[in-house]
Amino acid sequence: MSPILVFSVIAGYFLLLMGISHFTSKTSDNTTFFTANRQSPWFLVAYGMVGASLSGVTFISVPGEVGNTAWTYLQFVMGNMVGYAIIALVLIPLFYKLKLVSIYEYLKDRFGQNSYYAGASFFLISQTIGASFRLFLAAVVLQIAFFDAFGIPFYVTVLTTIFLIWLYTFRGGIKTIVWTDTLQTTFLLLAVIISIGVIINHMDLKTSEVFSVISESKMSKIFDWDWRSNRNFFKTFLAGVFITIAMNGLDQNVMQKNLTCKNQKDAQKNIFWFSITFFFSTLLFLALGVLLYKYALDQNIPIPERSDDLYPFLALNQFGIFAGIVFLLGIIAAAFSSADSALTALTTSFCVDILDIQKKEKNQKNIRLWVHIGFTLIMFLVIVIFNAINDSSVVSAVFKVAGFTYGPLLGVFAFGLMTKRTVKDKWVPVVCIIAPILSVILDQNSVTWFYGYKFGFEILLVNAAITFFGLWTLYIRKPGFL
Known part of the structure; x- marks a missing residue:
């Protein structure tokens, strides 16, 4: 695919985003x-959240990972469905009742100011690292597809990419994100559907044969019952439930979109319909x-050593120009639909939770603008550091540690x-710091300490x-409390 064509695709895509931002x-x-x-219309939020939830990591990794772990990822997604139901029935009513802007305001009302700051800080750290890592993957693809041809260094690629995201989010914020997410979800799903269509056409398969090829493949195995495996069904399913609650229900990035719905009932409909759409979208990626x-x-065709490289390699080199263009749009959409909402959520949390912007009488808009610029620069620096490390094991470890903060x-x-x-x-912040440290120690030594047992998502x-x-030990006895 020629660099000029790639540039035209990217430019056209961002013109669409800027148009949405303007309106x-x-x-x-x-x-x-x-x-x-x-x-926000609930159905718009539900559809747009699919793209944000899948992200660039899922877009690239899930199809490739099928070669390593088959369809065992679906066990995790089954747990996700239960987690989303709990979010809809427990957390949504609570957050709407309290009329929260940032969900961490609940911690201030329930425990106090230090707990409030601790919750918001853990979110800010986790989201900064996670969003930067996802955007890093997209920047790498853009670097290979376009910027390398002109000798443009990686940091310029990153700076350009993140500046464009800032440009279409700095005014409308979450309102713009709700609408751009629908566009990005559409491109993401189209990329998968068209890729499947291209493969079917190249292999001259009939519709009935496609289902047979998938169902009869050893790679379509869903369940793993080995108790020591990190893909064991019970561990993976339960982890799917609680990771969904933690990384969606207790994440300002995700919940901020849900809280833009007109009322609690609409927000709950949004969650239920989104979860169903998300499940079938995941099935598409696995197929x-x-x-x-x-x-x-x-x-x-030789299989790349890294499973993450399989889909990009085939889409950009084997499937033809049209499929390559759609793939490029898909990876950009997947990465940006999570990065743009993360940037908005980080700005919101810092302004509301740390700066208490709602109590400031003057310059609220300017404060928000500078915070938005600040987090844009922080994400840029984190991505550049990821690239400088240039060690997949180190980067993965950093990303995994970020996951512990949930x-x-x-x-x-x-x-x-x-x-x-x-x-x-x-003492709540102290407990919140000690817990992930102890969890990392357990995770690193579980094989030795627990007879070969490996922690998976259940950590x-x-x-x-x-x-x-830890919080139980901090109990203050007061009349009327258990």
């Missing part, structure tokens, strides 16, 4: 930026994975919702449990 940010203010004036490996085998959030919220106990607020539950127990 959604008219007469915008801080309320528009933070909550979209709570006027694509089986077909990618089948295609490569039939065409005698454990304290899950533990603190669970403690707040499941008990009536009050705690010594000043989040251990992390949350340590936090919960």
Whole structure:
């Protein structure tokens, strides 16, 4: 694919985003930026959240990972469905009742100021690293597809990419994101559907034969019952439930979109319909994975060493120009639909939770603007550092550690919702720091200490449990409390 064609695709895509930004940010203010004036149609939010939830990591990794772990990822997604139901039935009513802008305001009301700052800080750290990592993957693809041809250094690629995201989000904020997410979800799903269609056409398969190829493949195995495996069904399913609650229900990035709906009932409909759409979208990615490996085998194409490289390699080099263009749009959409909302959520959380912007009488809009610029620069620096490390094992470790920071959030919220106990607020941040440290130690030594047992996603539950127990020890006895 020629660099000029790639440039034209990217330029056209961003012109669409800028057009949406222009129409959604008219007469915008801080309320528009933070909550979209709570006027978003629920079905629009539900559809757009699919792209944001899948992200660039899922777009590239899930099809390739089929060659390593088959369809066992679907066990995790099954758990996700239960997690989304809990979010809809428990968290959504709570957040709407309290009329929150940032969901971490709940911690201030429940425990105190220190707990509030701890929850917001863990979110800011996790989201900054996670969003930067996802955008890093997209920047790498753009570097290979376009910028390398002109000798443009990687940091310029990153700076250009993140500046464009800032450009279409700095005025309308979450209101713009709700609408751009629908466009990005469409491109993401089209990329998968068209890729499947291209493979079917190249392999001259009939519709009935496609289902047979997928169902009869060893790569379509869903369930793993080995108790020591990190893909064991019970571990993976339960992790799917609680990771969804922690990384969606307790994540300002995701919940901010849900809280833009007109009322609680609309927000709940949004969650239920989104989860169903998300499940079938994941099935598409897994089916694509089986077909990618089948295609490569039939065409005698060597499988890349890194499973993440399989889909990009075939889409950009084997499937033709049209499929390559759609793939490029898909990876950009997948990465940006998570990065742009993350940038908006980071700005919202810092302004509301740390700066308490709502109590400032003057310069609210300017403060928000500078915070938005600040997080844009921070994400740029984090991505450049990822690239400088240039060691996939180190980068993966950093990203995994960022995932550990959701454990304290899950533990603190669970403690707040499941008990009536009050705690010594000043010690809550200490507990939230100790819990992930102990979890990392357990994760690193589980094989030696627990007879070959390997922690998978369920390490989040251990992390949350340590936090919960730690808070239990901080109990303050007051009349009327258990």
